Amino acid sequence: MHARTRPGTRAPHVRVLALAATAALALAACTADPEDPATPGPDPTGDATFPVTIDHALGQAVVPERPERVVTLGWGSHDTVLALGVVPVGIPADSWAGDPETGLLPWTQAAIDELGGEQPTTYTDLPEVNVEQIAGLAPDLILAPYSGISQEVYDQLATLAPTVAYPEQPWLLPWQDQTLLNGRALGMEDQAQELIDQTTGLIEQAAQDNPELAGTTFAYVYATPDGALAAYVEGDPRVDLLTSLGMELAPAIADLDTPEGTFYADLGTEGTDLLEDVDLLLTWYNDTEEQAAVEGLGTFQAIPAVERGTYLPLLDRQLGMAMTTTTALSVPWGLDTFVPQLLQALDQ
Structure with missing residues (x-):
């Protein structure tokens, strides 16, 4: 990570x-x-x-x-x-x-x-x-x-x-x-x-076609089975793609001070309170075993977005990379799969 x-x-x-x-x-x-x-x-x-x-x-x-x-x-x-x-x-x-x-x-x-x-x-x-x-x-x-x-x-x-x-x-x-x-x-x-x-046009069109995303607050995090938690911040391509789709990085995450040159903020094991006002929580896992271990943590289960199901766990490695690198080739490949997953998670 x-x-x-x-x-x-x-x-x-x-x-x-x-x-x-x-x-x-x-x-x-x-x-x-x-x-x-x-x-x-x-x-x-x-x-x-x-x-x-x-x-x-x-x-x-x-x-x-x-x-x-x-x-x-x-x-x-x-x-x-x-x-x-x-x-x-x-x-x-x-x-x-x-x-x-x-x-x-x-x-x-x-x-x-x-x-x-x-x-x-x-x-x-x-x-x-x-x-x-x-x-x-x-x-x-x-x-x-x-x-x-x-x-x-x-x-x-x-x-x-x-x-x-x-x-x-x-x-x-x-x-x-x-x-x-x-x-x-x-x-x-x-x-x-x-x-x-061309690529910007695809992203903007996806935003226009899916106005439900506009103004939705999100946090994109990475959690580990030992309870560690980190959130990606502005400047990371994962975050920038979501904001380009009209979503908003949760204020508590956006306001965090991060060291220069850092693309994530360590929230620690007690940092889940920073995620209380998040409409949609996204994360990725290496495999289903890691997912089960993280989701079995009481602190993770207590995150409001996880409790109500507005939570998108990404296990598809290729899709995760496509929406992380954001290139003229990866965006056309993955955007029309990723956006429906965002909508489905928000619809819970």
Whole structure:
């Protein structure tokens, strides 16, 4: 949990919003045609765009020309790169919710299949980055804007290729900023903005179609069988997605003081009183055994939202990840499953 634990599986059914993912890929694949100036996309020669200089918290990345061998670290960047029509040579494996063999989440694999080309190498980047393994991929760009890489690791990576880290704090970067930063490094900032507009449009449409969500207070927490309790705060993508749908972070949680660069607040074993005015309580579990242990705690049962049933426990790991990373690929994949679950929980 405190090491950026990964939440989320989805019920398999046809998704209308999946059409948006196809549209995003189609947009991304449209690089400029030198014979047709009206074709969207940057100059494929890169002369009009590069070099690109990006300052960030750990240094400066100078991308001299359009990259061809992109490696990503952390969450989300690989989805943006794919949505922009580029298949990375290296992608972090998700051992929590990804495919047991490839480590890839379904929307990521679908985008790779759509674009074609060689299957990316996958690797573990949490809790540590294997720099030698990354070096073996011969990258010409490393994207890690939504990650927790240290200065030491960054310095090693920067000797391999231009490396883009987080602008200010590890693990705290709105998905919109992450998308733009990745797009800029690829020389495709305009296309990245179009992806943001498309994804924002899907979320706004979901909010309009489900006005019952407007003004509903919520808390998104993580509880453990030993009674520990933490709440995600503003700036965490889980919280930001819910507020984008018109919901409101419970005032008692919103008013908490959290250390700079922290995406959650420890409530402790006695912090359930901060959840008294929550309309909807959300949490995630690793498995049904953990769920049973937490729900068996008297302190957890006494939370008003749990007592009345306006409580959404997420056991679907893939859906949890889709609604945590918030990318141009994950939102179309999961939003039309997630929103009905919110409504069903509120209807108890």
